[in-house]
Amino acid sequence: MKKPITIKDLAKSLNISVATVSRALRNSNEISSETKKAVLKLAKEMHYHPNLLARGLINKKSKILGVVVPTINRQFWSNSISGIENIAYKDGYKVMIFQSAESFQKEVEIVETLANSRVDGILIAFSKETREYEHIQQVLDRGIPVLLFERVCDELNTSKVVTDDFFGAKRITQHLILRGKKHIAYLGGPQVLAVCRERFLGFKSAMDDAGLPISPEHVIETDDFTFEIAKNGIYQLWNSNNKPDAVFCFADILAIGALDACKELGIRVPEQLALAGFGNDDTSRFVSPSLTTMSQPSFEMGQLAAKLILEEINSEEEDEFDFKTEIIKPNLIVRESS
Amino acid sequence: MKKPITIKDLAKSLNISVATVSRALRNSNEISSETKKAVLKLAKEMHYHPNLLARGLINKKSKILGVVVPTINRQFWSNSISGIENIAYKDGYKVMIFQSAESFQKEVEIVETLANSRVDGILIAFSKETREYEHIQQVLDRGIPVLLFERVCDELNTSKVVTDDFFGAKRITQHLILRGKKHIAYLGGPQVLAVCRERFLGFKSAMDDAGLPISPEHVIETDDFTFEIAKNGIYQLWNSNNKPDAVFCFADILAIGALDACKELGIRVPEQLALAGFGNDDTSRFVSPSLTTMSQPSFEMGQLAAKLILEEINSEEEDEFDFKTEIIKPNLIVRESS
DNA sequence: CTGAAAGCGCTTACAG
DNA sequence: CTGAAAGCGCTTACAG
Structure with a gap:
């Protein structure tokens, strides 16, 4: 692994402070367009890339949503995920997908990793084995928004999207x-x-x-x-x-x-x-x-789920967020087998 | 978002230094079992969870593999991913899945995010639109291992797993x-x-x-x-x-x-x-x-891909890694349509 | 508009 | 075995 270029390197090359470099890079308004241009130019030349870990550490916002499904290998789940991404990307969020493979233990591990990686929110459909929800309650207690979809439970106080x-x-x-x-x-x-x-x-x-x-x-x-x-x-x-x-x-x-x-x-x-x-x-x-x-309108259910959790993420942290449960009616499609 | 418990909080409560707390948490051997026990106990009580961003910033190892596929909504891709996960999890790696949705622009964005998030390696199958590989070459230049599978190109010097x-x-x-x-x-x-x-x-x-x-x-x-x-x-x-x-x-x-x-x-x-x-x-x-x-033995191809990139990741960074191209023969399955 | 300084949460030589 | 200190790469009040 090569030593990556940092803002320090840029600062040194330009004989300015790292603070200024940082401001130029983030397009701050308290910066002269001249220095901004210079920094941007050098950043490109030197192949500078921001370290998202460092940024996340400070910002407390990752602009990443975590999704946990039993498997991606079924139409319903993969379509829901596409729906989630569809909404998330519009809002500048990336979506990280994980499979629990219907294993409770794996689900717990994934949720823990997601929470510890400081994602902005977690959308989860429980594994078939999941009977207790302590792992989710803990994440909730840490103040991380969680949305339950399709495979949900009554015990948890969160927004939910389910099929009727x-x-x-x-x-x-x-x-x-x-x-x-x-x-x-x-x-x-x-x-x-x-x-x-x-x-x-x-x-x-x-x-x-x-x-x-x-x-x-x-x-x-x-x-x-x-x-x-x-x-x-x-x-x-x-x-x-x-x-x-x-x-x-x-x-x-x-x-x-x-x-x-x-x-x-x-x-x-x-x-x-x-x-x-x-x-x-x-x-x-x-x-x-x-x-x-x-x-089941899986794509639309994913969209709805993403909308709900983004609402929660973007809400003022002060006031209690009003959790919603959306119950989606499926449509009968009559074909030859009946 | 509540203020999470940090090692500082633990240190203060126990009247010891953060260094000691850190060592206890990571099960270092240069620590008395007594203090270790005390730290672990308190960590549990206070619901301490490590901040993976901070750890990653120092360690330069995330134990995360990034996977980019055109879509997860096809058997071949979802099976490959399961194969990748199967191997990765055994080695303590988590797998982050992203879909390019056959969009070159999205593919570029995802790869950039992955690289900037300091994942340990990237496995990618190109989108249908992808005709140039500058975005991958840059990641390679940064010293991040990339493995190409199924949808590959000749221009890039990496390990590859493809179907014959x-x-x-x-x-x-x-x-x-x-x-x-x-x-x-x-x-x-x-x-x-x-x-x-x-x-x-x-x-x-x-x-x-x-x-x-x-x-x-x-x-x-x-x-x-x-x-x-x-x-x-x-x-x-x-x-x-x-x-x-x-x-x-x-x-x-x-x-x-x-x-x-x-x-x-x-x-x-x-x-x-x-x-x-x-x-x-x-x-x-x-x-x-x-x-x-x-x-196409998609699951096995995924396994092989994961093995190859993990080999590269775990190889001494000093010596040139020997890139391999694995060409997998598919099996004829004769059914009624012929 | 710019810089010095403090800090995000953690790890790791270096002393002791 | 433990602590003080420096540092990972970045951001942001605070002064000027």
Whole structure:
């Protein structure tokens, strides 16, 4: 590593003080345009680059937002991030992205690093393992703004951006019912997760309203949201005497696995078995039959999240900030699978 | 923002010097276990957290790797990043991810920020717009290790990790030829990009070897790699008198678009038109007919990239580091579309 | 408009 | 084993 050029080097070369150099570089108004020009010229010539660590140490502002998601490898998360960046960049903020890989320990480490690096704010969607929120509460206590999105919790007093999962699940279940389906199964995640609970409750509510019973063996909870696990689920459902005529899947990837199982088992979709997902992965458009799903406006949710946290960051630190919880309704997209 | 606890606060409370506190915190060996214990205890009680900016300013080591990719919203890139993280975390490094969004200007900004934040190394895949490499050369001149992956250039003297695009394209074209196809079209990106050029040349080489001519109207160059553009390409090919009997697509997403066009046009795949992609997006498994493709080992490429740059970072700065270029062969995965 | 000085939070030779 | 001092690269009142 070479010794980088510092303002000291510039100052020495020009025979002026570092204070003046600093002012010229930051385009201060208390400086003559002449010296400013000279400094800027030399800075360019000598390939001067400011040390952001030193600046951050003094300014206490990094103009950096930290984002923590379970994985970037899913449409929903990567789209949200794009939405966050879209807003952040307009305001001169850079966005640092980290993946927790659904590991609580990694999440804790990342949050700690982010906070210790003095980012201006942290946007986080919890890992699947996260059950306690001490690590976030500590960051909050340190006065660092945190915004929770999609995978949130009730315990924390922050701004939040979430999907209206209850509404979405109810709405898509109603759609299946309208299609004449009466024995609808549910393929979803563990109900310790709020999002899973909500979607199940929405599903249940629609069934209840229609006076349709839910068979216990039609509720399959998976720990992992993978293609293979969904396939097993369909095999399990189809091997019983009590076959469903539709399946509402917690996530598109599950519905896509379900679809594959249907192909293998020779089940006609949607005639024998209608399928519906949630989330609107790009993939759901490309499979055949294409997949009915509740589309989460992930990009817009990211934008909204960024807006909220920037508001908080830019608010007067004195007055209590008014935390908002934005509940975003997903949109039903009907395709061939129902 | 509250005033954070510093080592000064700890020192005052314990009536010892900041130097001693610092040593206790960093688990130095020149310290009595007694004072160490006391410091650690108080640090916990007072919720002390080290300021990484201050540490970085002195240490010149951040234990952070910066990664710049065109987008995280594609399997190949997100998988590579997971591979990079996998290796980096084992070595105690954190990974900061940035998206250039295929914008040269944004790429330049990000690289500048990364370098000015004193990350220990930068792994970058160029944006589609990037034609000059001054921004990287400058970073190199500053002594910061840079590794190029997938979207690279010849001009820069760094370690590189790339796909053997020529081999991959040739191999998959040969596969199509073996399937009895003789009029193979090519759907790909602009050949100013090295990766596009290589894949086209591999395609051409296989055709040449087999004594098969390539019709000029069978070579379609698209500027964007999107589903819709690929569909148009197929419409264009099919509306001519000189219809191909197979299409080698530069990327899976193009092949998937092609597939959709075939469905709309009633073209039987692979009988009338065989289709092959490149990259092995997850989606290519899920579409129907499933897609033949050259599978790039993206996770492993990420791992390799991280290994190489960590080697460089950990090498004695004195001796010239021996830059390596790793050329990774993709694997042919034959599925239903051919 | 410019400079000397103090300081951001931390680390590390150098003495003792 | 501990402390005083210098310093990392920068910014910002305070004087002038």
